[in-house]
Amino acid sequence: MRALDNVLPPVLRDYSDLEPFEILVGDQHRFDFWVVGEETGEVYRPEAYLWQDLRTRVIYGAALDRRYDAWLVGLALRIGIRCYGAFKSIYTDSGRPELSRYLAQILGNLRALDMEWERTEDIPMEIFDVEGEDLDPHVTLPGTHRRAIVRNAKAKMIERTNGVLEEILASRFRLPGSVKRLTDGKEAQEMDHDEAMALARAGKLLTDREFALALYRACDYYNRERPHRAVAREWAWKPKPREATPWDCLRACCNAGWRPRMISDEAA
DSSP: OHHHHHHSOOOOOOOTTSOTTSEEEEEEEEOSBOEEOTTTOOEEOOEEEEEEETTTOOEEEEEEESSOOHHHHHHHHHHHHHHHOOOOEEEEOOOTTTTSHHHHHHHHHHHTTOOOOOOOOSSOOBOBOTTOOBOOTTOOOTTEEEEOOTTOTTSOTHHHHHHHHHHIIIIISOOSOBOOOTTSOHHHHHHHHHHHHHHHHTTOSOBHHHHHHHHHHHHHHHHHTSOOHHHHHTOOSSSOOSOOOHHHHHHHHHHTTOOOOOOOTTTO
């Protein structure tokens, strides 16, 4: 089934019928940059977890660490909730952190906030309560979790977004420490790491905290300044602009009457 799905052409989807933050798509990404840990002095490639809104293409939340785990997935969600308000459902891979009891607990707590929900019959869902136990699989509530087919190149738009963020970090913000030989053999990879260690000793690599700040600036640039072809293509209002950013789409949704569902800091 996986091979067949990768052979077949993608079914193009128009997301203009969704509300902002109705469906978030999430993915982990290991960046092609070397950084130095401020506390440990370790030279490594940082990993992030990012959430993107299907309707507006706004990068909803991002969190960075030494490696990605369930806590990082939840932290990225919390950052998004503080910035943009509560979401309704998520769409992820079937990795262990994404399927963890911790994330199921977050989704269960989201439903406890008495958010509005609509019944959908076309997509099978798995529903968990606050403790992570299975509930009625035929009931769709806020906190729904949809899963992509493993290794499906067409599964999630955010995989393309990760590449765009790499490009912004390299060309727009000119970050040092780029990983140069990702496709080379083991010996070349070791030489690349040795070169990164030399740059670290010379003080020419960013610290992990500096890289995190650069990542958030890149996300802000992606949201507010970089035109997005799909946003312009799915523009639902008149006049239709020649180009538009995710932020333009979010602003237009607000002008059309949509409002975010903000929650308290304690609830977040």
